[in-house]
Amino acid sequence: MQETPVFPASQNANNYAIANRAAAATPTGVSKAVRGLSDRSIAWLFVAPTMILLLAINIFPLIWTVYLSFTNYASNRPNRPVINVGLKWYRDILSSPEIWTAMQATAHFVFWTILFQTLIGFSLAYLVDRKFRGHAFWTTIILIPMMLSPAVVGNFWKFLYQPQIGLFNYVVSFFTGLPPSSFEMLGSVTLAPWAIIIVDTWMWTPYVMLICLAGLRSIPDYILEAAEVDRASRWRQFWSITLPMALPFIMLAVLFRGIENFKMFDMVMLLTGGGPGSTTELASITLKRAAFEAYRTGYSSAFAIILFVVVFGLANVYVKALNKVKQR
Amino acid sequence: MTKFLAGAGALAAAIAFAPISDAKADTLTLCWAAWDPANALVELSKDFTAQSGTEMKFEFVPWPNFADRMLNELNSGGKLCDLLIGDSQWIGGSAENGYYVKLNDFFDKEGIKMSDFAPATVYAYSTWPKGTPNYWALPAMGDANGWFYRKDWFENADLMAEYKTKYNRDLAPPKTWVELKETAEFFQGREIDGKKVYGAAIFTERASEGITMGATSALYPYGFKYENTPGKYDMEGAVNSADAVAGLEMYKAIYKCCTPPGYTDSYMGENLDAFKSGQVAMMMNWFAFMPGMAKDETVGSKTGFFVNPSAKVAASTLGGQGISVVANTDNMDGALAYIKWFAQPDVQKKWWSLGGYACHNAVLNDPGFKDSQPFAAQFLEAMGGVQDFWQEPSYAQLLQAMQKRMHDYVVADQGTAKEALDGLIQDWTAVFQEEGKL
Numbered sequence: 036m037q038e039t040p041v042f043p044a045s046q047n048a049n050n051y052a053i054a055n056r057a058a059a060a061t062p063t064g065v066s067k068a069v070r071g072l073s074d075r076s077i078a079w080l081f082v083a084p085t086m087i088l089l090l091a092i093n094i095f096p097l098i099w100t101v102y103l104s105f106t107n108y109a110s111n112r113p114n115r116p117v118i119n120v121g122l123k124w125y126r127d128i129l130s131s132p133e134i135w136t137a138m139q140a141t142a143h144f145v146f147w148t149i150l151f152q153t154l155i156g157f158s159l160a161y162l163v164d165r166k167f168r169g170h171a172f173w174t175t176i177i178l179i180p181m182m183l184s185p186a187v188v189g190n191f192w193k194f195l196y197q198p199q200i201g202l203f204n205y206v207v208s209f210f211t212g213l214p215p216s217s218f219e220m221l222g223s224v225t226l227a228p229w230a231i232i233i234v235d236t237w238m239w240t241p242y243v244m245l246i247c248l249a250g251l252r253s254i255p256d257y258i259l260e261a262a263e264v265d266r267a268s269r270w271r272q273f274w275s276i277t278l279p280m281a282l283p284f285i286m287l288a289v290l291f292r293g294i295e296n297f298k299m300f301d302m303v304m305l306l307t308g309g310g311p312g313s314t315t316e317l318a319s320i321t322l323k324r325a326a327f328e329a330y331r332t333g334y335s336s337a338f339a340i341i342l343f344v345v346v347f348g349l350a351n352v353y354v355k356a357l358n359k360v361k362q363r
Numbered sequence: 364m365t366k367f368l369a370g371a372g373a374l375a376a377a378i379a380f381a382p383i384s385d386a387k388a389d390t391l392t393l394c395w396a397a398w399d400p401a402n403a404l405v406e407l408s409k410d411f412t413a414q415s416g417t418e419m420k421f422e423f424v425p426w427p428n429f430a431d432r433m434l435n436e437l438n439s440g441g442k443l444c445d446l447l448i449g450d451s452q453w454i455g456g457s458a459e460n461g462y463y464v465k466l467n468d469f470f471d472k473e474g475i476k477m478s479d480f481a482p483a484t485v486y487a488y489s490t491w492p493k494g495t496p497n498y499w500a501l502p503a504m505g506d507a508n509g510w511f512y513r514k515d516w517f518e519n520a521d522l523m524a525e526y527k528t529k530y531n532r533d534l535a536p537p538k539t540w541v542e543l544k545e546t547a548e549f550f551q552g553r554e555i556d557g558k559k560v561y562g563a564a565i566f567t568e569r570a571s572e573g574i575t576m577g578a579t580s581a582l583y584p585y586g587f588k589y590e591n592t593p594g595k596y597d598m599e600g601a602v603n604s605a606d607a608v609a610g611l612e613m614y615k616a617i618y619k620c621c622t623p624p625g626y627t628d629s630y631m632g633e634n635l636d637a638f639k640s641g642q643v644a645m646m647m648n649w650f651a652f653m654p655g656m657a658k659d660e661t662v663g664s665k666t667g668f669f670v671n672p673s674a675k676v677a678a679s680t681l682g683g684q685g686i687s688v689v690a691n692t693d694n695m696d697g698a699l700a701y702i703k704w705f706a707q708p709d710v711q712k713k714w715w716s717l718g719g720y721a722c723h724n725a726v727l728n729d730p731g732f733k734d735s736q737p738f739a740a741q742f743l744e745a746m747g748g749v750q751d752f753w754q755e756p757s758y759a760q761l762l763q764a765m766q767k768r769m770h771d772y773v774v775a776d777q778g779t780a781k782e783a784l785d786g787l788i789q790d791w792t793a794v795f796q797e798e799g800k801l
Contacts, residue, residue: 222627309570311770
């Protein structure tokens with residue numbers, strides 16, 4: 036059987052010419068060294084630097100963290116003997132009311148931000164998908180918040196929430212008639228968890244919108260046209276065609292935002308510092324405090340591993356669900 | 364081309380493997396917090412450069428990040444600092460971990476006597492274990508938590524008359540915490556110069572040390588103690604005594620009644636802003652800011668100062684720092700020479716005149732000292748009754764626990780004062796058990 040050429044003849048000639056030029060430019064020493072190497076070896080040669088880098092900055096620290104999580108090591112006590120404490124930190128963490136409070140705060144934050152971002156993001160995408168006058172301009176405007184640094188967002192929302200001079204309180208006051216200084220978004224135990232949800236929703240809804248928009252634009256026009264021919268109502272078209280076909284994209288956005296918000300640190304740290312009290316102390320803030328303020332390296336390593344397993348486990352379950360939806 | 368590539372490669376390798384530190388024998392880097400006294404020290408150090416030829420570099424880090432930045436530097440064995448003016452609470456860890464150079468031999472050799480410095484500052488800034496003649500720093504910057512007040516409002520005839528009628532005493536800087544609360548309530552919500560003003564700006568910051576430094580300013584005068592017997596870690600009945608509960612309740616009462624709206628996460632900077640902008644009648648803050656405030660063009664002439672009010676006893680929360688030589692400096696001789704120079708009475712006098720709080724007796728015992736600045740007498744009084752947080756090697760964990768308990772109770776309004784202090788004992792007990800001290 037004759038083998039089908041990969042490239043047409045003219046292109047093959049061109050490829051040979053490029054290969055010859057590359058061979059001529061290769062220093063003699065290098066060409067001698069690689070002569071006789073198999074394609075597989077050369078492939079490994081190219082991939083090796085990346086692999087080594089990945090091992091050095093991802094895999095090794097992970098293994099080292101697992102090791103540290105079984106020790107009493109504290110980075111500010113280099114002279115203290117390092118002893119094996121077994122599963123002590125894991126037991127302490129899993130039975131600590133403070134850790135569970137932080138996990139609850141994280142779950143509250145993740146749940147509501149994802150819900151709001153998905154609803155608003157999809158609605159915005161649906162709107163922007165209808166091509167109206169100036170839609171490109173408005174799309175750009177909507178995208179601005181996600182282009183800002185979380186540190187900047189945290190700082191300026193701190194000013195917006197300031198009860199005496201903050202714009203937010205005045206806007207609420209305008210609509211509700213409440214005096215602007217009568218409530219504190221960041222100082223109230225009841226309102227602070229919602230304050231961080233509002234800011235994260237403001238910042239990341241555009242990101243969800245972009246992914247949803249990609250989903251909506253991937254729906255072939257002919258399907259909707261066929262539905263119109265069949266006199267399907269707008270609602271029926273949305274419910275039976277648009278939503279199911281955009282669902283994998285929505286789920287992908289939820290996955291990305293879920294993972295990101297589970298790890299949320301910078302914006303909340305700048306906005307509330309975890310306060311008032313520990314009301315908005317998310318798991319990552321607790322982890323940072325244990326690792327870099329209290330210097331409980333072994334303890335915080337165990338906590339980091341637990342968080343990693345939780346995120347990794349949930350993400351895996353979710354990806355399986357996502358694949359099922361895509362296969363439908 | 365090949366030669367060019369080889370040359371470029373060699374240059375890149377040279378840059379990559381060159382030592383990061385550019386430390387030279389005639390250069391010293393001094394690390395401290397970024398605040399008013401640091402600027403005074405830059406001025407003062409010009410004399411050292413002129414005398415010794417050593418160029419001084421400075422690494423000043425803003426207070427909220429100062430501990431994080433510097434402790435990470437020490438823990439990682441960094442070579443950024445030759446000299447470090449570190450917080451008093453770091454001394455236990457830095458001594459035990461070998462981060463600071465023990466200065467006893469050097470002091471003996473150079474004739475530097477610790478008896479030349481105020482005893483409270485030597486105890487707090489230099490010794491570890493506490494109170495023993497093992498010196499790890501030279502007292503550099505005395506400091507305590509004090510109060511600033513709007514003199515012009517306190518001297519307003521109408522307000523004075525109204526206050527006298529209401530409280531049957533003169534409107535004057537409060538001497539007790541009860542008076543402080545009443546005075547703050549008097550000003551709270553009042554309109555002065557067409558602007559709504561508030562009673563007091565206090566520390567409520569959550570992330571670093573703010574609320575602990577603020578709350579202890581009420582706890583110490585009410586009789587809070589860390590231990591029943593020093594060195595025994597027996598905290599039950601000391602940390603959560605009825606006096607301590609009363610002190611904490613007072614701090615929360617002032618937070619509730621008399622701070623500006625949204626005052627949930629405020630420390631030095633926020634308090635200075637609130638005071639300078641004419642929002643508050645009184646402000647809690649460190650003595651270190653008083654020289655700058657006295658010179659402030661807007662409110663300097665209208666500002667008065669008073670010592671932390673008393674309750675059962677007169678007491679103030681200790682601030683301030685000693686200057687230490689970092690053990691892995693490449694310029695040990697230069698660093699020690701700086702300490703020797705800094706310890707001289709004349710240099711200490713100039714340090715005070717520039718806005719630094721000298722701890723040398725030659726400055727503090729000078730007959731003209733009390734009148735040398737509008738806050739000098741108060742500084743002397745405060746330093747007579749200072750108390751400090753734990754200085755244990757595990758101080759960071761101990762501080763973090765207190766930050767949480769105080770913020771939960773005072774700002775987040777969760778639980779009672781007794782529960783907060785009971786919880787604090789639990790947290791601290793766990794830390795000391797982990798340390799093998801209990």
